[in-house]
Amino acid sequence: MGDLERELRDLSAWLDTPDPPDVTARVRVRLSTPASRRRRWRSLAAVAIVTVLVAVLPPTRAAIADVVTGLLRFAGVSIATGPAPTPPGGGASPLPGQRVVALDEAQRAVRFPIRLPTRLGSPEQVLVADPDATDRYRVATLLYDGGALRVDAFDGHLDLSFHKEVIPPGATWVQVNGDFAVWVDGPHVLSYVDRAGEIRRETARLAASTLIWQDNDVSYRLEGDLTKAEAIEIARSLR
Amino acid sequence: MWVMRTEAPLDDEALVTRARAGDLEAYDLLVARHTASAHRTAVLLGAGSDSEDVIQEAFVKAYRKLSRYRGDASFRSWLLAIVANETRNLHRSRGRRDGLVLRAAAADPTSEIVEDDAVGAVLAGERRASLVQALRQLPVRDREVLVCRFFLDLSEEETVAALGWPRGTVKSRTSRALAKLRGLLDREEVRHG
Numbered sequence: 316m317g318d319l320e321r322e323l324r325d326l327s328a329w330l331d332t333p334d335p336p337d338v339t340a341r342v343r344v345r346l347s348t349p350a351s352r353r354r355r356w357r358s359l360a361a362v363a364i365v366t367v368l369v370a371v372l373p374p375t376r377a378a379i380a381d382v383v384t385g386l387l388r389f390a391g392v393s394i395a396t397g398p399a400p401t402p403p404g405g406g407a408s409p410l411p412g413q414r415v416v417a418l419d420e421a422q423r424a425v426r427f428p429i430r431l432p433t434r435l436g437s438p439e440q441v442l443v444a445d446p447d448a449t450d451r452y453r454v455a456t457l458l459y460d461g462g463a464l465r466v467d468a469f470d471g472h473l474d475l476s477f478h479k480e481v482i483p484p485g486a487t488w489v490q491v492n493g494d495f496a497v498w499v500d501g502p503h504v505l506s507y508v509d510r511a512g513e514i515r516r517e518t519a520r521l522a523a524s525t526l527i528w529q530d531n532d533v534s535y536r537l538e539g540d541l542t543k544a545e546a547i548e549i550a551r552s553l554r
Numbered sequence: 555m556w557v558m559r560t561e562a563p564l565d566d567e568a569l570v571t572r573a574r575a576g577d578l579e580a581y582d583l584l585v586a587r588h589t590a591s592a593h594r595t596a597v598l599l600g601a602g603s604d605s606e607d608v609i610q611e612a613f614v615k616a617y618r619k620l621s622r623y624r625g626d627a628s629f630r631s632w633l634l635a636i637v638a639n640e641t642r643n644l645h646r647s648r649g650r651r652d653g654l655v656l657r658a659a660a661a662d663p664t665s666e667i668v669e670d671d672a673v674g675a676v677l678a679g680e681r682r683a684s685l686v687q688a689l690r691q692l693p694v695r696d697r698e699v700l701v702c703r704f705f706l707d708l709s710e711e712e713t714v715a716a717l718g719w720p721r722g723t724v725k726s727r728t729s730r731a732l733a734k735l736r737g738l739l740d741r742e743e744v745r746h747g
Binding site: 317319320322323324326327329330332333335336337338339341342343345346347426427492493494531532 | 578581582585586589590592593594597598605606609610613614617619621622639643646681682685686700704705707732735736739
């Protein structure tokens with residue numbers, strides 16, 4: 316070991332670090348009471364969460380009803396099952412303020428690092444959406460296969476511990492890198508909940524199979540004509 | 555012959571196993587045991603007055619991710635990685651890092667034996683001050699790797715886990731950071747004659 320290295324180790328004892336606080340009790344409270352909802356919502360506000368409403372379409376497209384029977388919030392995404400919503404027409408994007416940008420420009424426009432799935436390589440097109448007043452965007456989208464395959468990355472995450480037990484039909488829990496993720500098999504209606512909390516149903520579109528997971532406070536949504544295993548493979552290849 | 559058996563305190567692995575099964579008391583013990591090094595990590599990586607929030611968040615996240623902990627690294631270094639990550643998130647959200655603060659010489663508990671003559675103490679104190687000064691001038695990533703390796707005393711492998719960099723990067727970044735630090739100190743010495 317060199318002199319400088321030794322000096323650094325010695326210096327360690329001289330650095331002023333305040334006495335450690337006792338956080339045991341507070342950690343315990345957060346772990347044992349699902350009632351810490353308030354705190355959760357406060358922290359959610361802090362990360363400026365994006366929420367997507369996913370309504371799983373029942374096999375028959377019955378009458379529209381606004382009643383949502385089951386709700387699951389996960390990774391910045393809400394999954395709701397209910398009586399079939401109207402399948403929207405066209406391929407409109409449910410994301411407000413969406414625009415096409417170059418990858419490096421997208422990286423500057425969002426607050427989180429944009430990661431590319433190595434299984435898919437470089438995206439054909441990059442989109443950002445839902446800017447705030449300072450022109451920072453909440454969502455970055457990577458498009459592949461002429462737009463048939465897409466990866467949405469949202470700034471923010473949701474706590475899944477309260478929702479583990481609830482899972483609507485059509486969606487299943489899977490694992491990505493050892494963490495819980497949600498797999499929605501088959502077409503479903505996708506809407507977007509914007510900054511104001513408004514659900515943008517009018518621009519909703521039909522989504523293909525989707526995998527939703529989160530990593531490092533960023534939530535991801537992979538959508539395309541994929542099998543569950545393929546989707547997980549792609550998710551795991553994010554670098 | 556009778557052999558007195560004393561109950562050994564449970565090691566981290568045993569506590570992790572219990573906590574994973576939902577034993578919150580076991581997790582309390584882990585939290586209590588690792589609070590000091592978690593806090594020191596947050597402070598040294600620049601979390602400053604937010605260190606307490608950072609470690610609280612880190613402990614909550616660690617509990618929820620326990621199923622992911624494979625036991626290849628020690629629980630401590632796995633936890634410190636989460637603390638380091640939370641600290642980075644904090645930097646990202648507030649756009650500011652708190653620097654290192656050098657403790658007043660008198661407050662150091664280990665100093666009495668080492669420094670018994672006053673002149674030596676003054677010189678050593680000056681040297682420490684310039685070392686801190688030089689560290690402050692280093693780029694963030696250089697400082698992070700030095701903090702992990704020398705202040706937190708993490709092994710190379712543990713630093714890989716804590717910073718989430720490839721092993722080669724940790725190695726090369728460490729030696730580059732040391733070289734830069736040496737350069738800064740030399741320049742300082744030249745200036746002061």
